[in-house]
Amino acid sequence: MFEREPNIDIVFRNGLKNLEVLPPADVWDNIPPMPVRHSRLRVISAIAAGVAALVSLSLLATWYVRNSSTPVLLSEAAAPGSDARVISFEIPGASPVTRPEEARISNLVSSAAASESEGQPAITLITDEPSVIIASADLTAPRELNEAPVKVLPDDITVIAAGRFAGPDEVLMASLPELPAGKAEQRFIVGASLSPAMGFSQAGQNGRLAELINSEKSRPAYSTGVSVGYKISDRLTIHSGIGLSSIGQTINDINVYAGLADFYAVKSNYLYSVETASGLILAGNTDLYLTDSKDRVGTLIQANMADPSKYLLKQVGSDIQQVFRYLELPVMLRYKFLDRKVDLNLSGGFAYGFLVDNSAYTGEGSDVVRVGHTEGVNTFNLSSQVGFGMEYSITQKVTFNLEPVFRYYVTPLSEISGSLYKPYSLGFYSGFFFKF
């Protein structure tokens, strides 16, 4: 770094090294408050959360609009402040009814009218207490009910709420149309999942890459996110969403020492580099001295300038953790080949990943020391994945999924020395999903 070290330079450098001079008191008063800035990761996370929230809200809005197309509910029809109460009706023998009430009740009313005209018993509304019916759109005023069961005339009633009717089964059964199953209406699926995973790598024909991979160990990885699905047919579903995945390696047998800055003052952005299968780690923390026995560590410190191995430094780690986090946008197709209480699925698709964190550190727990970052890592990747899943229906709307997934990175994580480094992983996705 220094071409020559005349003594006068050293005198001034050392003499001024720790000089402190109190600045004038009014300098601070003229420094305005700094604007609040958010980190890139935080901004991206906020955007991701926003997108997920928007998607969820849109789907919920769609669901609400579809379901609110039925006639006004009895409770909503009641005038505020009136003592009107919702009357429950029950149709023995009929399956639980959600919609379309209009058609059913219209049929029911028609049947009731027909039955009454033919001298058969009329449908009877059963109520335990005096109540007010505001069941018909044709009614202009509430009608008082007595304690005795009340006959409901066909002209008075149109639709309003699912309820409890008492009447001849045959009449009711004959008059009620076959309703489509409720499940068929549940086309949207929203859920969250989490997957621990383990990564693997292969070096192919590249000897150096193989050497590097052998000196590394995959870190436990994970993938998590929210997913939104749309049921294309009874068996086929398309899924998308947003997630965060983390992968990385432990670079073994790199001895890391701290305290170099006390002996070696530099202006460089990094002093040491470590060659790994995923790229070159640049140790931006210039307080660290790195060394290994496998020729992976390089340095900008020339041998004739300084020898950090002779300094009194503190060892802070014996390996380096290399971590990459991606924001992912998956697109998956899921085919249900067994439709039971426990469904079985096959799935496949792609995930687009955007690098949001690239870090390397050493130490553990509270003693973690940041080393730097990895150069040459692609900021975008595309991975393909296939899975074999089990879906257990806890209720009609809530399911629990467990799905082993194999993932292969189509685009390389990084390019070093002309080698394409493409890891693969095996994970177990599990999570709860809500259908509507």
Added chain:
Amino acid sequence: MAKDKDIIDGCLSGSRRDQELLYRRYSPRLYAVCLQYSGNTEEARDVLQEGFIKIFENLSHFSHEGSFEGWMRRIIVNTALERYRNRYYLNRVDDIEGVSEPEAEPDTDDFAGLEAYDLLNMIMELPPKYRMVFNLYAIEGYSHKEIGEMMGISEGTSKSNLSRAREILQKKVMILTGVTRRMVNV
């Protein structure tokens, strides 16, 4: 004492208290740097003020890799350099090739009695162009090529400015310490 990282996080979340804490912790050392580059207290306080505004504006870009103080120091030096370029850019000196270094120098032990304030004053008394080159080369460790790019001068000019700065400083040091014997004898 609060850790730098906690103070930085506090600053980033908009805490004025943490900003002041950071200023109080580092301003004495950075003000010394400002004086070193500025030549007088008026200019130094302007550099410090401008530098701290930049530090706060760019704090979110600090990656926590390397020394935080070193990162701030670079901002201060760049601020001083920027002011120098704006003020002294027109006062160039011609390139002087083949400038030789002083042939003999006193040992560092001879200057052991020098106080830091004496050294600072000597640097502040240097002409601006010599002061900038000497600081960038001898204190910060930049090469002549880098200094040339930063100051908009040639490598040769940088070398000649450094040589002249050393010469002036050596004389001042020797006058102050009375170390003339070696120079005469060599």
